[in-house]
Amino acid sequence: MNSVIDDIKERIDIVSFISDYVPLRKAGRNWVGFCPFHSNTRTPAFTVFADSNSYHCFGCKASGTIFDFLMQREGIDFPEALNQLAARAGVQLRQRTAQDDQEDVLRSRMLELNAAAARFWSHQLLQSPKAAHVRSYIEQRGLTPQTVEQFQLGYASEDWSSLLGYLHDRHGANPSEVAEVGLALEREQGGYYDRFRGRLMFPIHNAKGQIVGFGGRILGDGHPKYINSPQTLLFDKSSLLYGLFQARETIRSTDSVVVVEGYVDVIMAHQAGFRNVLAPMGTALTDVHAGQLNKMTKRITLAMDGDAAGQSAALRGLETLRETLDTHVRPVPTASGMLRWERELDATIKIALLPDGRDPDDIVRNNPEEWRSLIANAQPLMDFYLATLTRGLDLNSAKGKSTAVERLTPLLNQIADPVEKAHYIQRLANQIKIDQRLIEGSIGGDQPERQRKPNHRQSRPAAPPPVFSILEQEARREDFLLSLLIRFPQVQAVVSEQLRDDLAAAPTLRELWSGDVSELFERVENRVLWDLWRSAQAMATPNPIEWLETVPAELQAHGERLLNWDHAPPTRSFRVTREAEECLRPLRHRLGKRWSDRLGQIIAAAEPDQQERLLEQAMAIQHYLRATSEPRRSSYFLDTRDSLK
Structure with a gap:
């Protein structure tokens, strides 16, 4: 896949491509925009x-x-992006098959x-005498004609085959076709009838704006409401969010989303102007939903009913978000002066509990x-947990206090910031009226299962490595670092700490890059695999071999090479971290060189009032480059970073 991805990048002019989305103007050798x-x-x-x-935003650090x-x-995953590009x-x-062609057709x-059905039902809603009561209902709910048009609302009449007849007469559709798309049902005794009857219709769009299914609300007393x-080639409710197509621009511009x-x-x-709102398809949030939200924003608010059912739904949604959203590892000092590495969400999740008996509408x-x-x-998030997970407990009893601590300790243990953690420990201690040192002791003794070291024996190679040229060795350095990051958990802490130290030593560089590990990777495959690995880490400490089976097929060959790096894997912690540090230094130097080149271009096109700050950054980068100069390689020993099948 390496050559295919490189070929795509070479064939598509990035300026022309991004200009389809963002107005750009020339600035020296580069292009700038909002x-x-x-x-x-x-x-x-x-x-x-x-x-x-490549591209980079000096505001949000997207690059x-x-x-x-x-x-x-577009909020899509790598395989879809690969196909589109x-x-x-x-x-x-790859060579297309007859089955591929049939599936596309x-x-x-x-x-x-689906599009024809939406037009038919829209016409029925606006024009049919049979829809007068539905138009009255829409008016009572306060929906404007513009909103009805924007969301393409419609009405499916009580008739048993009005849609079937329309699709047959206007689009030549036979009943089995209509049933396959989910718009009709087959009778046991033969024949077909409309699936949706007597309902206000809500077309459901995918991220591209295509109608892939429908939801129907009955206006009388019938059931279900x-x-x-049904599940079709197009429609999978576990991966669809209602309103995403209409909301995604606002979600990105406001960097926030509200889930109802x-x-x-x-x-x-x-309609009221709150256009960053969407909803799951009648189900709790799934990991696919969370992944879609994670691509667009790190600020998520769940708006739920204040009753027990609403809070239960909020808890389920929170658990999914916590397991799926990106995390990072940060060092936390312990009482003994050592460092403990804890995982922290790269997102802000909040809960808006609505007044009893009222909904967002x-x-x-x-x-x-x-x-x-x-x-x-x-x-x-933690305020909600403190209130919800202690509700129903007798906090005056020993059993109630113990249960409260048992429920909340794993959550408290995931707060990496020591001040924030101390705040919530004190809150809980006051709430259940015990000495907070008891809670601190419980947290200190907790060893989350995700921190346990996985078994990597299965990834040990069987054959000796080939030796590559210096040029090939240079190209594979970042592959080796990613291999270590995936196979050895302690490497991530070492790399993250070094990148944080770099920015702490030169704060000016924070305006150029964020210190995220992914910024070390230039290969698209490595950036995507790293994101997938971090997502898997958020849910558990995954076994690399099992994790590899879940990555897109287009990346599995590269992932397998990383897991089966052709040298005997180090077995001692100091050897692993030493190899990571040796590999990290030239990659950090390459990152600095990349920014040195970029700044040179930017300075040449900058206005005079901007150049002083840019020159200050350029000087900081020169210091950084000197600090990360690669040490000379040994003439006697094979460098294990340079071996890859």
Whole structure:
């Protein structure tokens, strides 16, 4: 896959590609504009470096190649980005089969029928006398004609085969086709009938804006109140978020998202100007949902009913988010003066509990400012846990106190910031009326299972390595570091600490890069695999062999090479960390050199009032480059970093 990805990057001009999304203007050898990933309307902070086919935002630190840009901009995963860019570049990924062609034809036909059904039901809602009561209902709910049009609402009449007849007459669809797309059902005695009847219809879009399914709400007393399309080639409710297509631009510009429960809640919020609101498809948040949100923002608010059922749903959603969202490892001093490495979420999750008996639709419609206040004053994650996980316990009894500590200790143990952790320990101690030292002792003795060292015996190679040229050795250095990061948990702490120390020693560099490990990787495959590995770490301490089976097929060959690096894996901690440090130094130097080249271009095109600050950064980078100069390689010993099948 290396040559395919490189071929795509060479064939697609990054300036032209990004210009389709962001207006850019020439600035010397580079191009600048307003960042599409965060709110920024004063100074263009987004720079595209044509020479290196890369981009960087000096505000939010978003950076990468066209692959990174497309994945973050469209909220898609690597395989989808690879397919889209390959099609644009005219690069053949693999030999297509007859089954591929048939599936493409079927998918196109299903999209055509879904779009036709949406138009038919929209016309019925707006024009049919049978829909008068539905129009009255929509008016009572306060939905405007513009909103009805924006979300393509419709009405499926009580007739048993009105949609079937329309699709047959206008689109030549036979009943089995309509059933396959989820719009009809087959009778046991033969024949077909419309799946959706007597319901207000909500078309459901994918991230591209294509209609992939429907939700239908009954307006009378029938049951169920809502039904959705069945599982089809297009529709999978565990991976779809209602309103995502309409909300994604606002989510990115405001760097925040609000998750509610119902279709009308989403629609009314958008109508009132709160356009960063969406909802899962009648289910709890799934790991796929969390992954989609994670690509767009790190600030997530769950707006849930204040009753027991709403809080239970909030807890389920929180657990999914905590297991799926990105994390980082940070050092925490212990009482003995040693360092302990703890994992911390790279996201801010809050809970907005709604007043009993009221939903977002009702609040937004009657008092938009109340909704704004509820979201602005949403509870931090730990405050919600303290209130919810102690509810129903007799906190005056020994058993109740013990249960409260047992429930909350794992959560307290995940707070890496010592001041924040001390605050919540004190809160819990006051709440259950015990000495906070007892809670601190319980936390200190807790050893999360995810910190245990996994067994890597299966990844040990069987054959001696080939020896590569110096040029090939240089190209594989970052592969070796990623191999160590995946196979040996302690390496991540070493690398992260070094990158933090770099920025602490030269604060000016914080304006250029964030100190994230991914910034060391230039290969697209390595950046994607690292993101996937961090996501897996957020849920548990994964076994690398088992994890590899879950990565996209396009990356598995490269991942296998990383796990089976051709030298005997070090067995002692100091040898692992030493090899990581030796490999890290030249990669840090390369990062500094990359920024030295970029700054040289930026300074040449900068206004006089900007050059003083840029020159200060350039001097800091020169100091950084001297500090990271690569030591001379040994003439006698084989460098194990240089071996890769």
